[in-house]
Each structure stands twice: as C-alpha cells, then as structure tokens.
Amino acid sequence: MNDPKLNLDALSALLDxxxxxxxxxxxxxSASATPPEHDVDGGHISSDSIPRPKLYKKAVHxxxxxxxxxxxxxxxxxxxxxxxxxxxxxxxxxxxxxxxVTASRSALRDFKDTRKNGPTVDKxxxxxxxxxxxxxxxxxxxxFCKYFRSKEGxxxxxxxxxxxxxxxxxxxxxxxxxxxxxxxxxxxxxEDKLARRLARRHTLLTLRISMFYSIYGRHKGPLGELSRxxxxxxxxxxxxxxxxxxxxxxxxxxEWRSQELNNFLNLLSxxxxxxxxxxxGKYSPGELPRPRYPSDRxxxxxxxxxxxxQLPVNCLSDIT
Numbered sequence: 010m011n012d013p014k015l016n017l018d019a020l021s022a023l024l025d026x027x028x029x030x031x032x033x034x035x036x037x038x039s040a041s042a043t044p045p046e047h048d049v050d051g052g053h054i055s056s057d058s059i060p061r062p063k064l065y066k067k068a069v070h071x072x073x074x075x076x077x078x079x080x081x082x083x084x085x086x087x088x089x090x091x092x093x094x095x096x097x098x099x100x101x102x103x104x105x106x107x108x109x110v111t112a113s114r115s116a117l118r119d120f121k122d123t124r125k126n127g128p129t130v131d132k133x134x135x136x137x138x139x140x141x142x143x144x145x146x147x148x149x150x151x152x153f154c155k156y157f158r159s160k161e162g163x164x165x166x167x168x169x170x171x172x173x174x175x176x177x178x179x180x181x182x183x184x185x186x187x188x189x190x191x192x193x194x195x196x197x198x199x200e201d202k203l204a205r206r207l208a209r210r211h212t213l214l215t216l217r218i219s220m221f222y223s224i225y226g227r228h229k230g231p232l233g234e235l236s237r238x239x240x241x242x243x244x245x246x247x248x249x250x251x252x253x254x255x256x257x258x259x260x261x262x263x264e265w266r267s268q269e270l271n272n273f274l275n276l277l278s279x280x281x282x283x284x285x286x287x288x289x290g291k292y293s294p295g296e297l298p299r300p301r302y303p304s305d306r307x308x309x310x311x312x313x314x315x316x317x318x319q320l321p322v323n324c325l326s327d328i329t
Contacts (some may be wrong), residue, residue: 075174078166082174083181085157089133090182106185111137112145120145130156137186141179150175206310210244217277218242224280235273241319245311247274250301259304265316270324 087093091108112134120127121144128134128149136145154171157163163171221239225232249261278298285293316325 075170078170079174079178081163082153082157082171082178085160086153086175086178086182089130089153089156090135092185104185106189109137109182109186109189110134111186117145120148128152135179135182137183141183142176146176146179203310206249207244210247210249210310213247213278214242214244216281217247217274220277220280220284223284238321238324241317243317245317246270246320248301249308249310251306258299258301259306260301261304261306261308261310263308263311265325267324267326 084093087104088095092105094103094105097103112128116126116134117136119125128145130152133149133152135149136143150172153175154168157171157175158166158168218239221232221235225236229236246263246266248263248266250258251261253259282297285295285297287293
C-alpha cells in the first residue's frame with residue numbers, strides 16, 4: 010500500500026470486475042451488469058489468471074414451500090409437546106418452554122429393550138438431554154409424520170420432507186430445553202451481542218488475510234510492501250455491522266481508516282467471492298457472506314482512536 014507504483018484505479022477496476030463475476034456490485038452499479046468485454050488491467054494482478062465463469066446462477070435458497078412446511082412443523086409439534094396453546098396468544102401463540110420435559114431413563118430403557126411404550130401422539134415426549142438423532146427421537150419423528158399428514162391440508166406433503174423438517178426443529182427445541190427455568194439477563198444479552206460482533210470481525214479478518222496470500226502466492230514481487238503490512242491488521246481494522254429495522258445488515262464506519270485502506274479491504278472481500286465462484290456456474294459448498302450495506306453509523310465497539318499500531322501512514326484518514 011506504500012508502494013508508489015501501486016495503481017489504485019486498477020485495483021478499483023478489478024474490484025468492480027470481481028463483483029460483476031458473482032452478480033453483485035457494491036453500492037454503485039447494477040447487480041445484473043455483465044462483465045466488461047475488454048480486459049481490465051489489474052496492474053500487478055494479471056487478469057489472465059482470472060477465469061471467466063461460463064454461466065452465473067444465483068445462490069440457491071430454501072424454497073418458500075419448505076419455509077412454510079417448517080413453520081407448520083414448529084406449530085404442530087409445539088402443540089403436541091404442550092409448549093404451544095393455540096387458544097392463547099392470538100396469531101402467534103406464546104411458547105411455554107417451562108412445559109418441556111425429556112424422556113425419563115426408565116422409559117428409554119423400556120423402549121430400548123422391548124420397542125414398546127415409546128412416544129405416542131397422546132404422550133409425545135422427546136429425548137432432549139442427549140443427541141438429536143437418538144432412537145427415541147427418530148421414533149417420535151415417525152409418530153409426528155403420521156400425525157401431521159393426517160391433518161386436513163397437510164396430506165400432500167411427503168413423509169420424508171416432514172421427517173427432515175421435524176428432525177431439524179429438534180435442534181431448536183433442545184436449545185429451549187437448555188434455557189428452561191431462566192431467561193438471560195440484560196448483561197448476558199449484551200455480552201453475547203458483543204461476542205458475536207467480535208467473532209464476525211475476527212472471521213472477516215481471517216478471510217481477508219487468507220485471500221491476500223492467495224494473491225501473493227502468484228505475484229510476490231509487486232506485493233512485497235503489502236506482505237509486510239498485512240500482518241499488522243487486527244480485528245479492530247474491520248468494519249462492524251448492525252441490524253437495521255428492515256432486517257438488513259449495515260456496516261458501521263471505522264472513522265480512522267483511510268479510503269485507500271477501505272478499497273484494499275473491499276478488494277480482498279471481492280476476491281473471496283470470486284474464488285467461491287466455480288467455473289461451471291455455481292458456488293462452492295458453504296454459506297456465502299451475508300450482504301452488508303453501507304451506512305453512516307459510527308462504530309460503537311471500538312473507539313475512534315483504536316487504530317492499530319505500526320500501520321502505514323496512508324492507512325489512516327486525515328481526521329486522525
């Protein structure tokens with residue numbers, strides 16, 4: 010970054026190109042824009058090393074009908090477990106987690122020995138003190154599938170889909186059982202929120218550094234100066250994010266960061282998206298980073314003077 014030969018315009022053009030490859034542009038431009046027909050000079054990063062994808066396909070999300078099924082499975086299983094009362098709470102019944110119980114040891118032992126006296130519709134209980142896919146819980150899932158598909162309006166659902174949705178929901182039920190009898194204090198909630206924010210920054214830092222070295226492995230010469238600077242980056246250098254009232258995630262501003270450092274970090278994020286995009290039109294396995302939208306929100310986790318020591322001068326904004 011201190012190298013005077015580094016072409017910032019070329020990096021910016023390459024950043025746009027990376028975003029275009031994955032069908033997503035930063036705050037300017039259109040998400041449906043197509044890659045430029047001409048080669049963009051990436052300066053020290055050769056554009057020849059970037060394969061053009063044959064076809065862009067959007068990331069696959071769970072279909073709406075499966076979302077609807079999961080919602081109905083949560084509702085019907087809550088009634089069977091006695092933690093939901095459809096006659097109370099209006100449109101969204103209140104979950105009574107104190108009513109959750111786990112199968113007793115004697116019941117589990119009898120069921121294991123005789124395969125009798127297992128979960129039934131009238132006595133629907135899960136085993137919540139062990140793993141999710143226990144023999145008892147699998148039997149409960151089969152009971153639930155028959156009960157669910159016998160209800161009016163649910164006959165068309167496949168048993169396998171209902172079974173998988175119910176088994177997935179057991180994870181949430183186990184979390185509720187672990188919280189049974191108490192609720193988190195405001196301090197605990199704040200500590201959890203801070204821990205999540207710090208963990209996201211650390212993940213973002215690790216991702217960006219790994220992307221730098223994937224580039225550095227091909228272009229060591231021009232990036233020698235940056236390789237000495239990159240090890241001084243810390244989680245404090247990463248922008249945070251906050252959830253807006255519309256459910257979107259908005260970046261918080263790191264006031265001491267210069268625009269040059271912002272561009273460099275954005276380039277590394279774009280390079281990560283490019284590396285996740287496969288040549289035959291799909292993404293590699295794993296969840297993609299969630300969209301983060303620019304905003305003027307000031308970061309509240311670290312102070313304005315939290316700039317990391319030993320960073321080059323041009324990493325700092327004029328206000329610092």
